[in-house]
Each structure stands twice: as C-alpha cells, then as structure tokens.
Amino acid sequence: MLKKDLLELCLLQLLDGGDKYGYEVLTPLRAAFPDTQESAIYALLRxxxxxxxTSWYMAPGGGGPDRKYYRITSAGQARLEEMRDQWRNMRDAIASFGVE
Structure with missing residues (x-):
C-alpha cells in the first residue's frame, strides 16, 4: 500500500466510527502523517x-457557521473491508521477513 492508500484506509476507518466534520478527520490524519498537506486530505475526501x-451534509457547527460533515456510504464500508484485508495481508507478508 502506498501512502495515499494508507490515508484512504485511515480516513474510511475514522468515518466508520461515525460522521465527522473536516477538522475531526484532519487532526488525527495530520498527527499520523505529519508531512501530509491539509489540501491533500481534503482532495482525498472530495x-x-x-x-x-463517502457523502456529506451541512449541519450547525456549535455556535459558529454550519459545518460540512462526512459519512461513509455502504460502498465505502465495502471498500474499507477490502482495504483492511489488503493491509492485513501486507502486514503479514512484511512480518514474515522479520520486519516489525
């Protein structure tokens, strides 16, 4: 898996835990991948x-302007499962060489 695929996997995993607005996905992804630009994450979301x-909707934002919330779709959940399987296979293959 390349970095873009890892970002996609992590992003879909975050959304699998519930709807989130942009900053809620941006913060943990930037912490895990600090060299990734904010614009790249938003481009991936688009x-x-x-x-x-994924899909999105607008909702009130805690006293401020409305926020764009993202949610995973059923197609996204199927893709997430596929990517989880790919990740496990890659992790196991790499571990077989003693890399941990």
Missing amino acids: GLGKSGL
Missing part, C-alpha cells in the same frame, strides 16, 4: 465523495 465511498 475524491472519495466522487467515487461514492
């Missing part, structure tokens, strides 16, 4: 939406 893996 791409996932265009692919039908």
Whole structure:
C-alpha cells in the first residue's frame, strides 16, 4: 500500500466510527502523517465523495457557521473491508521477513 492508500484506509476507518466534520478527520490524519498537506486530505475526501465511498451534509457547527460533515456510504464500508484485508495481508507478508 502506498501512502495515499494508507490515508484512504485511515480516513474510511475514522468515518466508520461515525460522521465527522473536516477538522475531526484532519487532526488525527495530520498527527499520523505529519508531512501530509491539509489540501491533500481534503482532495482525498472530495475524491472519495466522487467515487461514492463517502457523502456529506451541512449541519450547525456549535455556535459558529454550519459545518460540512462526512459519512461513509455502504460502498465505502465495502471498500474499507477490502482495504483492511489488503493491509492485513501486507502486514503479514512484511512480518514474515522479520520486519516489525
């Protein structure tokens, strides 16, 4: 898996835990991948939406302006399961070489 795939896996995993607005996914992804630009994460979110893996809606934002919330779709959940399997296979393959 390349970095983009890892970001996608992590992003879908975050959304699998419930709907989140942009900053709620941005913060943990930037912590895990500090060299990733904010714009790249938002571009990935847009791409996932265009692919039908996520959707979004606007909702009140705690006293401020409305926020855009993202949610995983059923197609996104299927993709997440596929990616989890790929991750496990890659992790096991790498571990077989003694890399941990």
